[in-house]
Each structure stands twice: as C-alpha cells, then as structure tokens.
Amino acid sequence: xxxxxxxxxxxxxxxxxxxxxxxxxxxxxxxxxxxxxxxxxxxxxxxxxxxxxxxxxxxxxxxxxxxxxxxxxxxxxxxxxxxxxxxxxxxxxxxxxxxxxxxxxxxxxxxxxxxxxxxxxxxxxxxxxxxxxx
Numbered sequence: 001x002x003x004x005x006x007x008x009x010x011x012x013x014x015x016x017x018x019x020x021x022x023x024x025x026x027x028x029x030x031x032x033x034x035x036x037x038x039x040x041x042x043x044x045x046x047x048x049x050x051x052x053x054x055x056x057x058x059x060x061x062x063x064x065x066x067x068x069x070x071x072x073x074x075x076x077x078x079x080x081x082x083x084x085x086x087x088x089x090x091x092x093x094x095x096x097x098x099x100x101x102x103x104x105x106x107x108x109x110x111x112x113x114x115x116x117x118x119x120x121x122x123x124x125x126x127x128x129x130x131x132x133x134x
Contacts, residue, residue: 002023002027002066004019004020004023004066005020007064007066008060008064011063011064013060017046018042018046018049018053018057019057019060019061021042021045021046021049022038022042022049022054022057022058022061023057023061023066025038025041025042026038026058026061026066026067026078026080027066027080028080029041029080030080031080032070032077032078032079032087032096033077033078034075034076034077034078035051035054035055035058035076035078036051038054038058038078039051039054042054058078061078062078062082065082066082067079067080067082068081068082068083070087070096070123070125071123071125072087072089072094072096072125073089074094075094077096079098081098085098085099085100085101086098086099086100086101086103086123086124086125086126087099087123087124087125087126088125088126088127088128088130089125089126089127089128090127090128090129090130090132090133091127091128091129092129092130092133093130093132093133095130095132095133097130099126101124103124105122105124108122109122
C-alpha cells in the first residue's frame, strides 16, 4: 500500500482529489488501461475531470513509479504494475497480459547510447495470438 499523499509531497506535488481517485482507479482495475478508460472509471467520482487532467496525473504517477507506460502498436496503456516485466499482446483481439520473463536489456540500451540517444528504459512486447484467438 502506497502512502500517496506523502509520496506526492516528497516530490513537490500537492495531493488533489484527481490524483487520489485516478491512482485508486488504476491500481484497483487489475488490468492495463488507456487514459480514456481511466477517465471512464473516474467519471462517476469526479464528474468534471477531463482527459488532459487524466494524462497529466498519469504522467505524475509514472514519475513516482506507481504506473508504467506500455506502448503497443494500437494504444498507449498504463500498467498498475510498475516493476520491470514483459508484456504479451494479442495481434487479433488486442489483449495485453503481463508475462514473467527475464531479459537482459543492457545491450539494446548500450546500443541506443552509441546511437546518441539518452535512454531512460526499455521494454519487451511479445506479439502473437492469445489462447482465445488461436
């Protein structure tokens, strides 16, 4: 359990109803969500919240390492599990699932540095067909 108000203060942010409710929605959803899905989940509790507010809050939550962005070909998803792990994406139905796998990402990160990039992370996305679509 995260002490969100303390973590926000520690990083120079105010605790707002939007931040608390959005964090709660993402952490209790139990799945990867788009910002639009987060907006839908928080709409009843925060009727006036806007999509830009959701994105801004998700940015803060990512900075605090409470969520993780997952880039898929069709959508940007937010994962309530911020630790390093891989994802599987069904190319038919779009289902995204956490997979337990270890991989050495040091090589690609070093390669990006050699190419002049300043990498801040790497991720693994395995694509294929999920059990239901096979």
